[in-house]
Amino acid sequence: MSPSLSTLETRYLDSCKRHEVEPNSKVLSWFYEAKIQKSTRQKCNMAILLDCLKDADFPPLVDVFVEVNSSDIDAADITQASHCSLSKDFIISLLDAINLKLQIGDLLDISLVDDFLRDPSKGGLSCHVLNLRSSQMGDFNISGSFKHLHTLNLDFCASLTSLQKDSFACLPNLMCLSMCETGVTNLWTTSAALSKLTSLVELRFQNCMCCKGTGPCPVSCSVTEDLQLTCHRTGSGN
Secondary structure (H helix, E strand, O other), X not given: OOOOOOHHHHHHHHHHHHHOOOOOHHHHHHHHHHHHHHHOOOOOEEEEEHXXXXXXHHHHHHHHHHOOOOOOOOEEEEEOOOOOOOOHHXXXXXXXXXXXXXXXXXXXXXXXXXXXXXXXXXXXXXXXXEEEOOXXXXXXXXXXXXXXXXXXXXXXXXXXXXXXXXXXXXXXXXXXXXXXXXXXXXXXXXXXHHOOOOOOOEEEOOOOOOOOOOOOOHXXXXXXXXXXXXXXXXXXXX
């Protein structure tokens, strides 16, 4: 026997009826997974994959998040695995609705969140982790409030060629920054921009195939440990 519908699922189905759209089976599966997490006393984290949505799916989904209570869901992640032709306005409305629930933003197209990055009136993004892999970035200069952001990944943004001295001024709590395979070359302006990151503990300009996200490179750590062990053995033999 299948479990009864959760409050989130019920809200979603009711909203689909109001907007006269067919429920998306993927969206229903996200709500179901959130319900399972909640029933097993796990952190209720909903993962939203933009690639599984079409424009008609957004109004009912936005309705649900606008009505979400603090007890319904703990966090939400938004991921974009491939370039899509979704309406930017719909994505912005979803980000607005999720608001403080947003934990991770993983996006290929910076234009989808460009308003949040450059328009102070938008108030910034509340996510803790932001991964941007864009071919149309040019420069990186954001404004607004990003006080929750602790990890920023700009890897493989080859079009990112310059930083302004205040590029990171809105990121007071940023701890991890990765800029591998970008086009940034100006050492002086880059140094000036990085000096604004008073909480930074990890900076990466070079990556290898075994690395995923931020954190120590497993190969480098292994090599370092082997070298330390070799030096220890050599020293102890003298």
